[in-house]
Amino acid sequence: MLSRVANSIYWLGRYLERAENYARFIDVNFNLMLDLPGDLKEQWEPLVMATGDKALYQASNQSYDMQEVIYFLAFNEENPNSLISSISKARENARMVRENLSKETWEKLNETYHFVKKASENKTWKKEDPRSFFESVKSQILLLYGIADSTVARTEGWYFRQLGQYLERADKTSRILDVKYHILLPSPKEVGSPLDFLHWMALLKSVTAFNTYRRLYGNIDPSGVVEFLVLNKYFPRSVFFCLKEAEQSLFKISGTNGYGYSNSAEKSMGELRSKLEFDDVNDIIATGLHEYLEHLQVKINHISNQINDNYFQIKDNFVSQTMEQG
Amino acid sequence: MKVIHNDQQAFYDEMYQGNQALREHYKSFGELIKTSSAKKLSHLQYSADKAQMAMGMTFNVYHDKAGQEKILHLDIIPRIIPAHEWQVLEDGLKQRIEALNLFLHDIYNEQKIFKDNIIPKELIVGSKDFLEPCLGLTPPKGIWCHITGTDLVRDKDGEFYVLEDNLRCPSGVSYMLESREIIKRAFPELFNKLGVRPVSDYSTKLLDMLQYLSDKPKPVIGVLTPGVYNSAYFEHSYLAQQMGAELVSGLDLLVVDKKVYMQTTKGLEQIDVLYRRIDDTFLDPLAFNPDSMLGVPGLFEAYKAGNIALANAPGTGVADDKAVYAYVPRIIKYYLNQEPILKNVPTYLCREEKDRKYVLENIASLVVKETNAAGGYGMLIGPKSDAAEHEKFRQLIKANPNNYIAQPTLSLSTVPSIIDNKAIEGRHVDLRPYILYGKDIEVIPGALTRVALKKGSLVVNSSQGGGSKDTWVLY
Known part of the structure; x- marks a missing residue:
């Protein structure tokens, strides 16, 4: 291609x-x-x-x-x-x-x-x-x-789109979770109040995760939501799931067997994916949710740059592209 | 819907005869119009507009921030050509292309036609479209003009005349193909009843032709585009998609050891045939225009080495120069020893004394064209100009007779068209059929019919209020 x-x-x-x-x-x-x-x-x-x-x-x-x-x-x-x-x-x-x-x-x-x-x-x-x-x-x-x-046939083109889609989704899920960090409660006492609950519910709904969350976790509490949206292995909008899919796409593109890495993009992707694979929600809370998510976003940007270097970096593209993530 | 009839003495109408009766091949269609309400017809027209937008059949003014993408208006009333008329066109076009191809090969090789004094040598080698680097070249399979889109018009005498041989990257074929898809949805019943010859296999034929140019069993084919901002980009990507070929820009290509490669995610991959939609002199900054940003450095060397086929071959443009046009009947006679089947518009060559005298005396009734100019530049339309302008051109011709030709003004035929969703009235049209030259020469049974939508206008160009029509060639 x-x-x-x-x-x-x-x-x-x-x-x-x-x-x-x-x-x-x-x-x-x-x-x-x-x-x-x-x-x-x-x-x-x-x-x-x-x-x-x-x-x-x-x-x-x-x-x-x-x-x-x-x-x-x-x-x-x-x-x-x-x-x-x-x-x-x-x-x-x-x-x-x-x-x-x-x-x-x-x-x-x-x-x-x-x-x-x-x-x-x-x-x-x-x-x-x-x-x-x-x-x-x-x-x-x-x-x-x-x-x-x-x-669409599952050839290279398909996997490049999947790669883009899942990286973007990982980034966006982390960002929507970050919204919660910025939303104001009238006072610290309101943590755990019905108002707080409304916020978490809205957050889950914005990634169509509410029903699934309910079934898996029952009660809505912050660490449960964070764990679900960042680390869950099965939910298609969790950050981990997206990174895993994106990594698989990279393997399909390079034609490698799915272990280790064959280029720098796969290396960075593998590192980030395995970090999430082995983190638990306490690690996230210990780091601080906002800090943890910010770090994720920086890493995702880095991976995107690596993909660019490995696959797209030819002479100047024939049309100008704005590719920065804001 | 109300039909307004034009003055049928002045023009040939494709649908109606002099007494406002339908021509034989338009009978079914005419009946349909008569029985369809204005509302139905305008709804069909509306759907056609919508479909074009959805397909993205737009030509753009893409720099425009407002995202002005325009559709080439497609009038739903088709231009219908009966089989017996088409046969003449088909035979004539084949003959013409065969002769022009022989001519191109001759002028870049033995130059017999100059030695036999059929056409003045300086007229050809002095043309800016004559590419000296092509001297001595035989393109793959000896074919120069692979894809042609000849412009014809029908004069009031009912005869077709060739207006221009477009031998370099003629555009518009995607409109012929997509328009057909849209019109098929509008009048499905007529397609069954009338027997309209299909055009949908064009891309297969184009692909076959391009593959034929390479000796490899599975050659890699590319369509070379100037890029997404080119006004014909829709067509380039459309054709690449239909053929399953790569759409490439100059920046995707690289020449190494006289071989042309594409830059892919897996490294370099050799490409064997390019259907190029970039003008000759922009193809290769090393061989031609050094300022070209669109081309591929070294492409021409690869071409000369026989490692890539280019369609159309570089250098082909010289044969559709306006002055060369006048010689085409003689070219046909010289190479094929046949009488031309299709008429040329009578053309007076100011370089020849007898013709020049006629032009100077009759300038008020003629169209005078500069031979090397395109798009209406350096042109005088005698009947629409005043005495001072006539005199100005007389002086120009006298000063530089080689640069000018003159032709009588033609009256283009009309096809009834839907006007403002209110009435049906004749509008002037031309005809551009497409001819492919591969293993054989094949005329595609269809065409782009361009229509001047402004009343009385003869200008069919899309930039000046032109639209298009689907063209039905009957079995």
């Missing part, structure tokens, strides 16, 4: 996942706000902080007004990580490698792009209840995954 094509497919996977996660985050936060008491309603700042784009946000906004945040996260094309930017870039990458995609995949993605564009023209962020838009984006992207799942 051409290095340029592999690069585009990898970023196609990342941007699609990013768009889907943003849709989830906003949707769930909106729901949460409906349940909160009046004085605590407008807690949109933590969401902006979790995306890592706080500085960019503050450059043009004074307050964390709901509409402004939704606009910033979903529709602002100046924000390189916004939903609309992610969808545009996913489509742009798809356009560049269209000959490698199935017709249905391309057409669905193209349709989703036009849908988001249209919503932007209609100023959806000003709607009293924009949730149906985010619902729809989510299901359109899931449909896209479904189409790909049943039409």
